[in-house]
Amino acid sequence: MLRLSTKGQYGVRAMYEIARGYPDSPVNIKLISERQDVSIHYLEQILNRLRRAGLIKSIKGPGGGYLLSKKPSDISIADILIELEGPLALTSCLNPEEGCIRVERCVTHLLWKALGKQIEEFLNTVTLEDLVSGKTYKEFSLLAKKGVGVVHDKAKVC
Numbered sequence: 001m002l003r004l005s006t007k008g009q010y011g012v013r014a015m016y017e018i019a020r021g022y023p024d025s026p027v028n029i030k031l032i033s034e035r036q037d038v039s040i041h042y043l044e045q046i047l048n049r050l051r052r053a054g055l056i057k058s059i060k061g062p063g064g065g066y067l068l069s070k071k072p073s074d075i076s077i078a079d080i081l082i083e084l085e086g087p088l089a090l091t092s093c094l095n096p097e098e099g100c101i102r103v104e105r106c107v108t109h110l111l112w113k114a115l116g117k118q119i120e121e122f123l124n125t126v127t128l129e130d131l132v133s134g135k136t137y138k139e140f141s142l143l144a145k146k147g148v149g150v151v152h153d154k155a156k157v158c
């Protein structure tokens with residue numbers, strides 16, 4: 001079964017909390033930790049990566065915390081996951097760092113590549129705005145069925 005690591009799951013949940021404060025209300029790490037039941041220590045690691053990637057910025061001092069660097073509608077779930085998990089590669093043969101010597105004669109390579117592309121396109125379609133606005137399961141399902149979305153260059157599957 002496909003699974004995201006806790007880093008990816010918690011990263012999306014933390015970004016949701018930060019998006020709720022957009023544009024003017026920094027969200028402190030303690031509040032994120034309490035709302036999402038994630039340790040502050042683990043959140044620090046995740047948020048530091050997202051800050052270095054330019055998705056969020058930190059505000060120091062009293063009333064400080066984290067703010068999105070862009071509008072919630074401009075940050076896709078793929079942006080977050082790629083930063084935390086790396087490029088989408090369902091199998092080692094699709095991972096550009098690993099590659100595959102059997103790719104030319106592999107009966108499943110194109111299957112995994114097509115599936116990865118569908119997942120990638122869906123994750124590029126869904127934004128933090130969608131999460132904050134409270135889209136329903138049915139609405140997310142419709143997005144997935146449409147296969148609509150802009151594919152970001154950094155999210156390309158091999």
